Amino acid sequence: MISELVSEMAMGKSIIIIGAGITGLSAGCYGQMNGYRTSIFEMHDKTGGVCTGWKRKGYTIDGCMHWLVGTSPANSFYHIWEELGVAPGWSIVDHEQYMSIEGEGGKVFTVYADIDRLEQHMKELAPEDKDVIEELTKGVRDCTRMNMPMEKAPELYSPIDGLKMMFTTFPLLRSMRKWGKVPSLDFARRFKNPFLRAAFSTTFIADVADFPILCMLMTLAWLHRKAAGYLVGGGLALSDAIERRYLSLGGELHCKSRVDEILVESDKAVGVRLADGTEHRGDIVISAADGHTTIFDMLDGRYIDEKIRGYYDNPKLFPPLVYIGLGVARSFDSVPSSVAGMSFPIDKPVTIAEQEHKRLGVQIHNFDPTLAPKGKTVLKVQFNTDYDYWKKLRQAPERYNAEKEQVAEQVITALDQRFPGLAASVEMHDVATPMTWERYTGNWRGSYEGWLPTAQSLRLRMSKTLPGLDNFYMAGQWVEPGGGLPTAAMSGRNVTQIICKKDNRQFVTTMP
Ligand SMILES: Cc1cc2nc3c(=O)[nH]c(=O)nc-3n(C[C@H](O)[C@H](O)[C@H](O)COP(=O)(O)OP(=O)(O)OC[C@H]3O[C@@H](n4cnc5c(N)ncnc54)[C@H](O)[C@@H]3O)c2cc1C
Known part of the structure; x- marks a missing residue:
């Protein structure tokens, strides 16, 4: 009787979710499935977070997807993709x-x-x-x-x-x-x-x-x-599908809505204040945004203990990237498709952020016809890089842009060595840096996947709550070392389960 009463009360509860990456969208979907009224506030003009892509001159540069765990029905992640409306109507490539x-x-x-x-x-x-x-x-x-x-x-x-x-x-x-x-x-x-x-x-x-x-x-x-294929359409296809599922479940989505502050009364999260000064109230707040911004900016470092401070004082992060996208008027039919592309030695090293690279790795997207016009192909080259170098350079926009052009030139020259004549077929080039990730996704130090897994962190379970703060949860790659798309989707699901348990509600899922 009492539990039914508590369940009834939970029915009307509202959840505010900060960030519409895969974690935030997932938390929104499962929140809606469980009778909560959810609203997502996302600072960018689109959903997906780092799971995204961008269009340039008729080409789409995928910014994320190499492989997606759970593309086979025999894998335990598969049904999460079903619940989130991505599977089974998807098109998957299993590379050899x-x-x-x-x-x-x-x-x-x-x-x-x-x-x-x-x-x-x-x-x-x-x-x-x-x-x-x-x-x-x-x-x-x-x-x-x-x-x-x-x-x-x-x-x-x-x-x-x-x-x-x-x-x-x-x-x-x-x-x-x-x-x-x-x-x-x-x-x-x-x-x-x-x-x-x-x-x-x-x-x-x-x-x-x-x-x-x-x-x-x-x-x-x-x-x-064959349980970790490539989803045709890349990161955009994944985030668009989950966004559609969220909206169809009745969720509220506010893009271009940066959260500056999490509102707290008597050590309980009660809502958020946006950059435009508006306040939005909710019974529960979930941050699925960057961990550093959440803890040290939105909450001003008030809810933290030594353990959490330790993670941020001595961070071991995925290194940020310089990411070069090329649109090439050529089909590359003879190159076998692969998860991570091909790597080859180059005669003249490529220098990026004062670091020499003697090999070049290129991903040739000849397996995804949605990314380029017929007969043409998107190529992607990425290098780990130094965040501080780019941070400093960004303060001088002309030098920053010139450096990006110079990176593209070096990469095109190196690719032309391996694929003679390629340089003349390049119709589009685009260079993203750690500053790009920082600006569009807010991820700390441009780290695209949060905490780097090590033998120690693999066993580490980070808490989804902060000490002393009620009605507040964190989810996503900043509390799940190793990150990744299935982990993000699962993190949104798990945090909803935890909330349901606290509200004495049975966690339920639905299929589209
Ligand atoms: C180049 C690249 C390749 C990858 N390859 C793979 C792969 O092949 N397979 C795989 O499984 N994973 C891959 N990943 C990792 C995977 O994409 C991420 O781990 C996962 O998408 C993280 O999701 P998230 O929702 O936790 O975080 P995010 O995507 O960072 O989402 C956080 C969201 O919060 C928003 N936000 C931040 N601050 C605020 C604020 N103040 N107010 C409002 N909104 C805010 C951001 O804009 C963003 O939308 C790759 C990532 C990258 C970048």
Whole structure:
């Protein structure tokens, strides 16, 4: 009787959500499904956050999507994409390769998605590394048996749920413990073959060298099982679909509405103040925006403890990017499609933010016809870069713009070496920097995916609440180390479950 009464009361409750990235949109959808009245306030003029794309001269530069975990119905994430109205009416490409890495003298290491093919190829390249290769591919095969339960927010696990989880993961526990502790770079150093060792460490795992190798094994396992394909249309297709689902569930969306302050009365969040000075009240506030801005600006650093301060004082973040999009009047039919493109050595290093790059990695979007006019292709090149360099340069707009032009020129010249004649076919170029991400998404220090996973942070569970503040929650990549699209969608779902539990309501989901 009492619980019914509380449920009735929850029916009328309102939730204010800050940020319309995948997390905010997801929280909005699940909030609506559970009878809350939700309003999302987004500072940009469109939804999606970092899951986006931008149009230039008839081309669309995808700003996000390489792979989306959960594209196979057998994967536990799939039904979240169904609930959010993305699956099943989507178009998915399952690449046969993760990437290809070219070396000197025509050598190529192709990271095939099919694990048997990968094993055979690696043994042909480096017979002396048979044992390490078999250990690696066994690890991948073990991971193919892993399907993480997603139904319940870990914060709500009872001891019985914990036991069930142990039971589900038990056969793989040893393997997970082993691979969860080994940084990718340490693993790469075990290859004796110089080409394979260099290809592995300087390219394949270069961006994730500190990540436990388990992350790479899981990636390869998902690709092998065709559970992490590319959604045609890229980031825009994903965010547009979830935005449509949110609006169809009756959610309220306010774009061009930057939140400056979270309103607090008697240590309870009661609403938000926007940059235009208007105030909006709600029973619950969820911030699905950047963590640093939320804690230190919107809440003025008043609700924090040593643990949280520690994360922000010694941040280990995904490095920000310089991201070059090119529109090329050429089809690239002979280049196999892949998750992360191809990497090759260049004669003249490309210098960006005073750092020399001796290789170039290019993603050739010949597998997504929606991004370019017929017979033409979008190419994408990205480099990790130094945030402070670009921050300083941005203060001198002319120099900043000249530097971006110079980056594009160097990249086009390097690509022309590998694809002779390419330079003459470039119809569009566009350079995004950490300042671009900062301006459009507010992500701290331009980090595009929040906290970098390490062997320590992989096991870290960050709290979705702040000490001493009621009716307030955080969700998204700033409380889920490692970030990613499925994690963002799940974070929005989980935070809604936590709110339902507090309101003594049964969490429900609906299908479109
Ligand atoms: C180049 C790139 C490639 C990626 N590739 C992949 C991939 O292949 N697969 C994968 O799974 N993941 C990938 N990711 C990561 C993934 O896109 C992100 O982890 C995820 O989209 C984060 O979603 P989010 O909603 O938590 O955060 P965000 O997308 O950052 O959303 C936060 C939102 O809050 C808004 N906001 C901020 N401050 C305010 C304010 N004051 N007031 C109002 N609104 C505010 C922002 O504008 C933004 O819309 C990639 C990301 C990038 C950038």
